[in-house]
Structure formats: structure tokens, C-alpha cells
Amino acid sequence: MKFIDLFAGIGGFRSGLEMAGHECVGFVEIDKFARRSYRAIYDTEGEWTEHDIRAVRASELPRADIWTFGFPCQDISVAGKQKGFAGKRSSLFFTVTGLIRDLEEEDRPSILLIENVKNLLSINGGWDFLKLQVELDEIGYDVEWDVLDTAEVLPQHRERVYIVGHLRGRGGRKVFPIRRGNEQAISQSEQNTNTLTTRYGESQGSGLNVVEPKPQKVKQIGNIVETSSFGGNPQVGRVYDPEGLSPALNTMQGGGREPKILIKEATKKGCAEGYEGDSVSFSQPNSKTRRGRIGAQITNTLETGLNQGAIIKVKDTYRLVINGIEYAIRVRKLTPLECWRLQGFTDEQFYKAQAVNSNSQLYKQAGNSVSVPVVYAVAKHLNINA
Structure with a gap:
């Protein structure tokens, strides 16, 4: 037709x-x-x-x-x-x-x-x-x-x-x-x-106004655990601004998963846990009610601006070694090609x-x-x- x-x-x-x-x-x-x-x-x-x-x-x-x-x-x-x-x-x-x-x-x-x-x-x-x-x-x-x-x-x-x-x-x-x-x-x-x-x-x-986030550095905005917890290691509870890049994160034994990144959300916990392959939404970064920033092995809805990222594993100089592999966890932006593919x-x-x-x-x-x-x-x- x-x-x-x-x-x-x-x-x-x-x-x-x-x-x-x-x-x-x-x-x-x-x-x-x-x-x-x-x-x-x-x-x-x-x-x-x-x-x-x-x-x-x-x-x-x-x-x-x-x-x-x-x-x-x-x-x-x-x-x-x-x-x-x-x-x-x-x-x-x-x-x-x-x-x-x-x-x-x-x-x-x-x-x-x-x-x-x-x-x-x-x-x-x-x-x-x-x-x-x-x-x-x-x-x-x-x-x-x-x-x-x-x-x-x-x-x-x-x-x-x-x-x-x-x-x-x-x-x-x-x-x-x-x-x-x-x-x-x-x-x-x-x-x-x-x-x-x-x-x-x-x-x-x-x-919508198209505002492209410009993550230039790591931005820590808080910590959700006491320093006395987890052997005094504050790394576990650090919460990072979704507009910034994540540093390398240490792995915690017993979790059964690879290192995670914490993304601020308007929940009681204050953050969501993201793992390699998950997506991160940067939409409405200053919202006090925004939830659902993490997409578990899937992206959230694409909008008209650069508002989606992916948690990936990359070689780095932090010398973080897990199962014999040296790498860091960070968030990178989806490319235009990836958005078109989605x-x-x-x-x-x-x-x-x-x-x-x-x-x-x-x-x-x-x-x-x-x-x-x-x-x-x-x-x-x-x-x-x-």
C-alpha cells in the first residue's frame, strides 16, 4: 500500500x-x-x-x-x-x-x-x-x-x-x-x-530543552554508610553525581557480582547500584524526585539530548585487580550511532x-x-x- x-x-x-x-x-x-x-x-x-x-x-x-x-x-x-x-x-x-x-x-x-x-x-x-x-x-x-x-x-x-x-x-x-x-x-x-x-x-x-551533560571529572556528593562499617572503608558507600565520571571502584567480597557504581536517586537508600553493561540516565540531573536512572542491561527511554550513559569495563592505571584482570569501572556516554541502533x-x-x-x-x-x-x-x- x-x-x-x-x-x-x-x-x-x-x-x-x-x-x-x-x-x-x-x-x-x-x-x-x-x-x-x-x-x-x-x-x-x-x-x-x-x-x-x-x-x-x-x-x-x-x-x-x-x-x-x-x-x-x-x-x-x-x-x-x-x-x-x-x-x-x-x-x-x-x-x-x-x-x-x-x-x-x-x-x-x-x-x-x-x-x-x-x-x-x-x-x-x-x-x-x-x-x-x-x-x-x-x-x-x-x-x-x-x-x-x-x-x-x-x-x-x-x-x-x-x-x-x-x-x-x-x-x-x-x-x-x-x-x-x-x-x-x-x-x-x-x-x-x-x-x-x-x-x-x-x-x-x-x-524539551536540549542540554548536553558535560562530565569532566569525578563528583562525589555523599556517602550512605558509616566509616565504621565495612572495616572503615568509605569507598563502599560513596555516591557520585550522575553528571560526573566514576572513579575505579574496589570490589567487595561476598556480593557475587562485579564492582558496582552508585548513582544518586530519589529513594530511601539515596542511590541505585549499577554494574557493567547497565545504562545510566542523566536526564533531569538536579531533580529531587527522579528515580529509575539505572537500566539493568537496557537503556531507559531515549530523549532528544545526550542523556544516556553505559557502565563499561576499561583498562586503567588504578591497578584494580579482580580475578587476575586489571581494570576500572566508569560511565561513558552512548554514541550517536548507538542511539540510532537503539x-x-x-x-x-x-x-x-x-x-x-x-x-x-x-x-x-x-x-x-x-x-x-x-x-x-x-x-x-x-x-x-x-
Whole structure:
């Protein structure tokens, strides 16, 4: 089927849909840096395109079976001002539905594929999500939705709500819940956050400021144990600022694990323990309520800035010897390439974008993107002839 890629970003929807055999016939993206990456990655020669969705006229849109749009989430995200659809950016959802209203029924897309942050379901007491359903119902679409977690397919915990609208009268099978190859539904309790499907529903017939942390040195901010404990060794309880680098840490016998690094969190203990291979989130470094900074062998949700690190083992001059191996434990930042990989883009796609953009833009673009394998999992089930 043919599709139009609205709020295209770097083409996460496009990659996933093309993997499933669909064809892009046009795209809209206002950010000039994202457009650079998009054009570098995909063959857009001769495709219809527009910069600003507000400048688009329905009459100029190419015919397409699917419209995809991850409309701006800044007014909906828990990190934003929580204005919901009253905000200028997230209200662009209604700009898209306005275009559909201006089309004759035979020219309307058969399927709408929409993505946004999980908070869309609950912001303003759930009234905004109800408005979304009513709006889609009024323009002729039956709606189903699900919360999908990237952690099911990639090592990044990233819950997003995916909404599929089916134009009444065109047919089309249900998409959710997404099923594995053995046809068992990927659906578990909401207590399990590392699952692809945590909520399923349907209705029928009715900004962040990008601040890049600059860790230049070790920053100890406290100690959670008395010096009389552990033989008077204060090293065990030292808590380090998540904006800084960690020094080499001595191992403590009997723990059964490799040396750990302590990261400040708003918990009773005051910190979380991280080990080699864990991720560390640097988001909101001065927050007094922030939890979940450590990702156990998985990254927390990527955002638009340089806010993720990884605990790694490196050779060093501290002469820390464990099991005959001399090394130090430290936290390093994820590279732009690693962030793109965590969203499911290929290295080839990344290097094409890297050739036309700075690292700060590449971080931002990865954080703003949808996860390609999740889109692919949904796109495989899109059908208007069932």
C-alpha cells in the first residue's frame, strides 16, 4: 500500500513500513536538520513534500492508503507542561484531521497509523484521549490502540501508544494485540514494564530543552554508610553525581557480582547500584524526585539530548585487580550511532545522516524518532482487504 509520512522526522515510520512492503509517496517535516537526514537516507527524488503541515492543502496531497503521523508530544509528555491538546504543538493532530475533513470520502486514507507518548492516554484525566477518539469517529474511523514497548525488540525501555484508525466501509483486520510467531499474544500484566503489549483498546461507531551533560571529572556528593562499617572503608558507600565520571571502584567480597557504581536517586537508600553493561540516565540531573536512572542491561527511554550513559569495563592505571584482570569501572556516554541502533536504524542509515548533520542533531533525531522494529511489527498487520 502507498503511504504519506507526516511529521516524518528521520523516517522511523518510513523504514518500518518499507520493511513491510509499503511504498512512500510523500512526506512532511518542518525541522531542516531532520529533513537533511531524511533526504540523505531515503530515495525521495520526485516525491511530493512540504515543510509545514499547517501550509498543506488537502487538494495537493497525493493519494495514499495510509497516513502515518507521530504528532508532536511536547504538550503531552510528562517532561513537558502538560497542556495536552490545548498546547500549540500537540494540537497539530487536529490540523491533520482537518485535512481529512477537506477530502472527499473516496480520497481519504483507509488507515491512520498514529504514535505518541503513553501519557496521551491519561493526560487531563483522559479527556484528551477521548477527544482524539471522538474526532476520529466523526471523520469516519474506527479506532484501536495499544501501548508497545521497544524493550520487546531492542534494549531500550520506551513505551509508546500506537493508534490505528480504520476507515469504515473499507474493510481491514484488527492489528492489536500484536502476536509472536507462535500466535500467542504478546500481552502481560501492566506490572511487567518490559513487554511489547501492556494495554489494548478500541472504539467503534460513535518540548524539551536540549542540554548536553558535560562530565569532566569525578563528583562525589555523599556517602550512605558509616566509616565504621565495612572495616572503615568509605569507598563502599560513596555516591557520585550522575553528571560526573566514576572513579575505579574496589570490589567487595561476598556480593557475587562485579564492582558496582552508585548513582544518586530519589529513594530511601539515596542511590541505585549499577554494574557493567547497565545504562545510566542523566536526564533531569538536579531533580529531587527522579528515580529509575539505572537500566539493568537496557537503556531507559531515549530523549532528544545526550542523556544516556553505559557502565563499561576499561583498562586503567588504578591497578584494580579482580580475578587476575586489571581494570576500572566508569560511565561513558552512548554514541550517536548507538542511539540510532537503539531505535532500530541501520549503520548505513546512520552514516548517511552523519554526513549531513552534527552529533547534537543526531542525538536529538534519535530521541524524537519512533522505533523502527515496533513500526514494522504493526505495519505487517495493516490490511484493507481482510
